Amino acid sequence: MRGPAVIFDLDDTLYPSNSFVAGGIRAVAVLLRDDGFTDPDPCDVLMEVLETEGPFSLFDSAFARLGVRRTPELVSRLVAAFRAHSPSISPYPGIVDLLCSLRNHGVGLGLVTDGYPQVQRSKWTALGLGHLFDAVVFCRDIDGGDHPKPDPFPFARAHHLLGEPDSVVFVGDNPSADFPAPDAFGWRTVRVCWPEATHILDGDTVINRPVARNAAELRAILSRILDFPS
Ligand SMILES: [Mg+2]
Secondary structure (H helix, E strand, O other), rough: OOOEEEEOOEEEEOOOHHHHHHHHHHHHHHHHHHHOOOOOOOOHHHHHHHHHHHHOHHHHHHHHHHOOOOOOHHHHHHHHHHHOOOOOOOOOHHHHHHHHHHHOOOOOEEEEOOOOEEEEEHHHHOOHHHHHOEEEEOOOOOOOOOOOOOHHHHHHHHHHHHOOOOEEEEEEEOHHHHOOHHHHOOEEEEEEOOOOOOOOOOOOOOOOOOOEEEEEHHHHHHHHHHHOOO
């Protein structure tokens, strides 16, 4: 046994996922321009769709505005470019200091992240936080197996890799994906609601779950739970 430990989600918890999406859009726009779609500019259209409608119908809405005919070949080419682009992303303000403080107080750090494993790995490498973490679990590639959240298996795997600490806090942003397993395990949890995060308006079945809107609030909540100076 060892502990305590804090396990984090990645997207919209440690860094803003919109910054990754913006990079993917730039890569997609290059291909659309090469295909002759230059007026209006594909990057402007895609960014406007992202801001007004969110990421979920990005291509379909942008195709309509650009006059692009949707074909399976085109979509697979654009999706491949989106996923393969080199992320230009950074942690949220104050996150690196907080992670360092937690480590300095003997708190183990873990990551449980969902999504396409190659994409999640490229994000994780770009963020440069790996040296601070004791356990990193990619839900869609655990010994080759696919265990998307809210499957409890990746959470249990992170707990095991951290040496099965008695005291665990899970920090995430997506109520329906991030918290069912930690709640079932009896872990403490903190919801982060960073500005403009994808799930900021999602309902949560646990009404008294602590919520942090910035790194200072997250530090204060973790300090209280884990009893270290804020
Ligand atoms: Mg997330």
